[in-house]
Amino acid sequence: MNGSIVRSDGTVLLVGGAGGDNRQLRQLLVEAAQVVAADSGADWLHEIGHTPDALIGDLDSVSPAARGALPPDRVRHIAEQDSTDFDKALRSIDAPLTIGIGFLGRRVDHMLAAMTVLCRYPQRAVLLVGEDDVIVHLPPHLDISLQPGTRVSLFPMRELRGRSTGLTWPIDGLSFAPDTRTGTSNRALGPVSLTMQMPGMLLILPASERSALQSALAQCDAMWPAP
Structure with a gap:
């Protein structure tokens, strides 16, 4: 996939900022080949002591602590404001399956936007997990x-x-x-x-x-x- 930042032959876990069940997240971390944070999803991972393989997004909501815990080469800033961080991260991943967690809670407008992104990439196998x-x-x-x-x-x-x-x-x-x-x-x-x-x-x-x-x-x- 042209323009990919993260490439994997296994499942990639994409973590968003809406939060969720820590036990559910930890189980998915065990199963994933690589882990990507979409903007403030890095804060959720930081809270449980996990460092993602990449942080992708416009980086307007990730905390300085979570961003600072990552080596600079793992941080990918995509500045445009015409798409969500879920979209920015998903289109930057090349994997047979992407599992997203942290996109179905808190705000209904963000959740509806995530549903739109699923339909924007019909060629991709993407599974969103909520509680x-x-x-x-x-x-x-x-x-x-x-x-x-x-x-x-x-x-x-x-x-x-x-x-x-x-x-x-x-x-x-x-x-x-x-x-x-x-x-x-x-x-x-x-x-x-x-x-x-x-x-x-x-x-x-x-x-x-x-x-x-x-x-x-x-x-x-x-x-x-x-x-």
Whole structure:
């Protein structure tokens, strides 16, 4: 990926400034090949005694203490103000999977902006982790192993259609759009398959299903072409 600052053959953990569960963060740190802080995400890492491999953003909210704890060559200042720090960091990472934590709490406007960024990079496998939910932008097709009764929510960011198997309320033949029909609070009957006609659908699952979702993404045949 041209312009990448961080490159990895493994999972990259991207930490944002919205905070969250320290235990959840520490578990993700154990699993990650590399760790990137998006601006004040460095403060959360600093609080638990972890030094990221890179700090990326416009650096208008990271504390002097967290920034000063990093060698200068790990700090990448991207000055433009037309994108969020999540966007700046994500587009600077080249990895098969990026897991983001610290982007789904505190401020609703920041969370909605993060959802927009997910849809801006449909060619990327990106999983956002919150204390209660995990969210991905759906690839063209996804098979995921879920237990019966698991909450499965679909939220469209544009008008689109899709097909499903394994849902209590199938989506075949339905037209989704953010201002008309959404697919929140569906339920799995067991393993679920989802096929989308175009990019723009977000899948939201309970945080307990993170491992299942990561496995499904790893087995996915293809993501969407880059815009």
